[in-house]
Amino acid sequence: MGVWPDFLFRSSGFDYYPQKELKVDCRSLKMDYGGYNFFFWVLYMLTLACLPRKLHAADSYLIDCGSPTNTTMGSRVFVADNYASEFLSTPQDISGSTSSNFILNLQLYQTVRIFTGTSTYKFSIRRTGRHFIRLYFYPFVYGTYNLSTANFTVSAQEFVLLSSFTPQNSSVMREYSVNVTSNTLVITFTPFGNSVAFLNALEVVSVPDSLIIDDGTLLNPKGQYKGLIRQAFETVARVNVGGPMVNYNNDTLWRTWVPDDSFLLNEAFAVNVSDIAAVKYASGLATSDSAPASVYGTAKRMNSAENPTANFNVTWKFDVDPGYQYLVRFHFCDIVSNATNQLYFDVYMNSWIVSLDTDLTTLTSNGLATAVFVDAVTSLITGNTLQVSIGPSSIINVYPDAILNGLEIMKINNSVGSLNGIVSIMPVAPGTKGKVGAIIGATVGGVCVVVLVGIFLLFCRARRKRMASQGHSKAWIPLSLDGETSYTIGSKCSNFSSGSAGSNLGYRIPFVAVQEATNNFDENLVIGIGGFGKVYKGVINDGTKVAVKRGNPRSQQGLVEFRTEIEMLSQFRHRHLVSLIGYCDEKNEMILVYEYMENGTLKGHLYGLDLPSLSWKRRLEICIGAARGLHYLHTGYAKAVIHRDVKSANILLDENLMAKVADFGLSKTGPEIDQTHVSTAVKGSFGYLDPEYFRRQQLTEKSDVYSFGVVLFEVLCARPVIDPTLPREMVNLAEWAMKWQKRGQLEQIIDNNLAGKIKPESLRKFGETAEKCLADFGVDRPSMGDILWNLEYALQLQEAVIENDPEENSTYVIGSLSPQLNDFNENDPDVSSTQFHSHNVDLSGVSMSKVFSQLLKSEGR
Structure with a gap:
């Protein structure tokens, strides 16, 4: 018997071998190297080339837990x-076994x-780096x-893989990817209380470090994500889009790829295509370890059906756990084009744009049918689902297609x-049950620690009092509210509540008080x-x-935002x-404590949550309240304050809505008197961002006005500002609503719950106000004072029909409704600018207040 030499299967620095060891009797095949039947030799080599090639892993531990004998699965042996x-x-x-019919074949x-x-599996690691850990239950x-x-609970290295885990009544395999940094990997199983832990099988297999690269596109805010190689991952989904299941026998890293059909939202929007033989792997791009040719050689494409005007997105929906970021890897291979420069498409994820006008040939530089993958990292996911969409590019004269x-x-x-819950690793020595000495030692040690901590806290408290008496504090700690008494937080924390202007005390709250408040x-x-x-x-x-x-700590928003929030809110007191x-800020924490808003966010009342619909009057009142708050920011302080993140999720509702x-x-503090804008990096939320601010990086109060205009349409239509699952012309709410507003048909797109309940005059004034907010140039947008006035007028129109209303002129109507306001003007020499701009003035309680009265006169405008 002859054995093929290993060098035949060596590639790219890693050792590859066929799925099974191949031994050939050269005499029976008549393939001696002197060589007749050379044709059969070539045929045999071609056959080998078509077989999936497996990575020769430096570490490969396959365990059949509780089994008395080894178990063979395909080419692998579980010991x-x-x-x-x-x-x-x-x-x-x-150890135990079952004869359940459900798993006879598993x-x-x-x-x-x-x-x-508490029990452990301990493995010696020959090569540190990225490893798969697969747990079977x-x-x-x-x-x-x-x-x-x-x-x-199951933990590995410094990572928690499963916390308070209770498997369902079905077989399940959980796959994790961990960067092992030591020569020993310990996987620990810790039962809770009187319960037990269990495991049916276990895999620990090393994989190429290049499988996870330390780079990725960060979404919301847009940028580059660094540090992936240090992270641990749990596989949520691995999908062969447009193709059948690919099992571990056909993947170099023994992965399973499932068909995409169960995740597809609308099957009619896509068709399957296949051309596995065309797939090419190029140096520096995807390899067969990234995904097998059977994945890159199949795809879903837009079902545009020779329709050059087709305009929709193909969308897949996946269940995820909220509170985590996700690495999403898109695998592409253009197996549908006949020539370059034919395929351009857009890629979305939830409300984020991953890539616009994607041209795969520019990603590969190797022509058609070249495999490539693109990584994108989400911000913290707040919902239970993650949607991925592809759709046609907006480039003119390009056929609508996407793959x-x-x-x-x-x-x-x-x-x-x-990776599951919020617990972190608490090292527990195995086999400590019943060891009385260890328990006594731990108890005595714990008492000593408590005593030492108590002494330390007394020392810190004395030092704090001494420093306070000497006037010391951090430069950025907010101090007082110009004589107003702030909220206190009870007797335990009374020393930390802010007092009068002369007290010079901040708002600092002890960490223990925050822990107690949030259990x-x-x-x-x-x-x-x-x-x-x-937020708790x-x-x-x-x-x-x-x-x-x-x-x-891993948030993109850090100390600067923490400090800004404190500095801003410590200066303002306004009912809106x-x-x-x-x-x-103890223990390296950044914690902010606010008044509790019983009814959550405006966004939550518009869509996404199963809450009762708001009436049109209530929505107008909410918009008016928010406008009052923003107007106070822009005008009620010595210098304007620009919010920079106006959106429905940042408008909260109290118990009275x-x-x-x-x-x-x-x-951000607004421009100086002799300046028109503040030059600053672009920040904000996608869909609400002022395009002029984005283009010029010049921030003004009118950037808030644009964002508020988007909120107004969001209130009217009760849908997300960006929804990639909709037809292309509807994806962006602001663009879509503006088209209907300019047609004079805004009633066609309002929330169904408001159909027939809005008086036409009120809707017309509301639409005009939103349209003005979304003007392309900031100078053409109204001030928040103008917006507030128009919204109050829209509310008046909704509540009562006003007779003899010439052209529905808001200035005329407000003047006629409130003539008493004419006795005040900002330009009045008897009124000082100090009085007008006093930052403690709460203007919110005055409907059509004197602040807006200058608009009643043409010279005021």
């Missing part, structure tokens, strides 16, 4: 774990290892153990190294997740409800601005 083996350390030797799920206490009843009620060949969605570990940041109290971090509902010790925003109660503007982390 039996042994209670006395070098891998396994567990308090008790409990060999790896027929046996199980049961853990009654199938709960069944074995003796007195009902594994469907098991509850346990996608494969897709991988991977959850990224959070700031405490967890140690109980996940059940999470009421929102944003770019800064999670809390109750301080005097019974006051609060909202606690805890900064995520959310009040800051305090902050905490009164609107308050929130989230001042991106706010």
